[in-house]
Amino acid sequence: MVTAPRRSTPTVSTLAVNGALVVAAVYFLLPLVWVLVAATKSPGDLFSTFGLWFSDGPQAWSNLVGLFTESDGIFSRWVVNSIVYSGFGALVATIISAACGYAIAKFLFPAREMLFSLILGGVLVPATVIALPLYFLLNSVGLTGTYWAVLLPSMVSPFGVYLARIHANASVPDEVVEAARLDGAGDLRIFAAIATRMMSPALVTIFLFQFVTIWNNYLLPLVMLNDTQTFPVTLGLTLWNSQTQRDPMFYQLVVTGSAVSAVLLVVLMIALQRFWRADLTSGASKG
Numbered sequence: 001m002v003t004a005p006r007r008s009t010p011t012v013s014t015l016a017v018n019g020a021l022v023v024a025a026v027y028f029l030l031p032l033v034w035v036l037v038a039a040t041k042s043p044g045d046l047f048s049t050f051g052l053w054f055s056d057g058p059q060a061w062s063n064l065v066g067l068f069t070e071s072d073g074i075f076s077r078w079v080v081n082s083i084v085y086s087g088f089g090a091l092v093a094t095i096i097s098a099a100c101g102y103a104i105a106k107f108l109f110p111a112r113e114m115l116f117s118l119i120l121g122g123v124l125v126p127a128t129v130i131a132l133p134l135y136f137l138l139n140s141v142g143l144t145g146t147y148w149a150v151l152l153p154s155m156v157s158p159f160g161v162y163l164a165r166i167h168a169n170a171s172v173p174d175e176v177v178e179a180a181r182l183d184g185a186g187d188l189r190i191f192a193a194i195a196t197r198m199m200s201p202a203l204v205t206i207f208l209f210q211f212v213t214i215w216n217n218y219l220l221p222l223v224m225l226n227d228t229q230t231f232p233v234t235l236g237l238t239l240w241n242s243q244t245q246r247d248p249m250f251y252q253l254v255v256t257g258s259a260v261s262a263v264l265l266v267v268l269m270i271a272l273q274r275f276w277r278a279d280l281t282s283g284a285s286k287g
Contacts (some may be wrong), residue, residue: 032262039063039259043252063256070253077229078236079260082215084147085232089154090210097157097206101164102195106177116165122158131223138224149224150232154214160206167202168195204272212265233261 034051040063045055067075104116134153135144143149172195180190196203221235228239237257244250 032266035255035259035262039256041252043249046251046255063252064260067253067256067260074228075233075236075253075257075260078231078233079264081147081230082232082234082261085150085154085221086211086214089151089214090207092155093157093160093210094203094207096155097160097164098196098199098203099191100161101166102168102172102191102199104161105165105168106172106174106195116161119158119161122156123162127217127219131219134220135223144224145226145230147230150214150217150221153220154210154217157206157210160210163202163206164199167199171198171202208269208272211268215261215265233257237261 030052037052037054038046040058040060041049041055042057042059045057049055100119104112130153138144138149138152143152176194176198177190180194181187185193215232216234217232218234218238221232222238225231225235228236231239237254240250240257241254244254
């Protein structure tokens with residue numbers, strides 16, 4: 001006689017963990033829901049209706065039109081600037097992090113661990129501490145006020161180097177590297193053609209982390225930039241927010257712009273989610 005398998009009842013710890021995850025999800029999603037709902041309201045309904053539900057007369061399209069036509073479409077320029085800063089900065093930071101992490105993981109050289117500790121120490125340095133020295137450094141070479149003043153500091157990610165080293169140790173077997181060397185491949189080719197493919201989940205993670213960090217960065221552009229044509233979205237929306245006392249209509253522009261910025265990041269996360277696979281190296285050293 002075959003008996004049906006027993007269904008395991010959830011333990012107290014499982015329920016506690018699931019409950020904590022639900023609370024965390026609500027905590028992180030609630031502001032996103034609020035800003036998306038608020039972006040559909042008129043300036044009057046923004047303060048007179050319930051924040052988490054739509055008003056009787058939603059006007060999402062007219063809010064978007066007003067957002068992208070204000071000040072001769074300056075918001076579109078800010079979005080493009082943010083994409084350039086975040087995309088190019090994150091791409092270069094990912095390449096540098098991957099190369100540094102792989103080199104520290106697979107090559108033996110003097111003071112390797114000391115160098116890695118110094119790089120990892122960069123994670124602990126607050127951005128506010130290095131903002132002013134960076135300004136004086138870049139101002140001495142005439143780069144302040146330009147795109148490079150934001151791009152150059154964004155191309156370095158100490159956390160990315162740490163994550164790349166950990167993932168290179170775990171996902172790039174030494175046997176594969178040695179076999180490639182026996183076949184005549186150089187170290188640069190091994191890194192570019194073999195290691196980067198095995199490390200791709202970590203590289204996508206580094207890219208996303210750095211992209212979001214640059215996109216949300218406010219302090220660095222505030223210190224470095226003085227022309228509204230070079231502002232990213234964060235600095236541009238802050239500029240508009242400072243004008244709400246003069247003209248309350250800017251409240252709606254700031255809310256709608258924040259919603260557009262959040263949606264762009266969500267779309268990026270969803271588009272790159274399929275690359276997060278931990279089993280890309282399964283069977284790499286078999287056969």
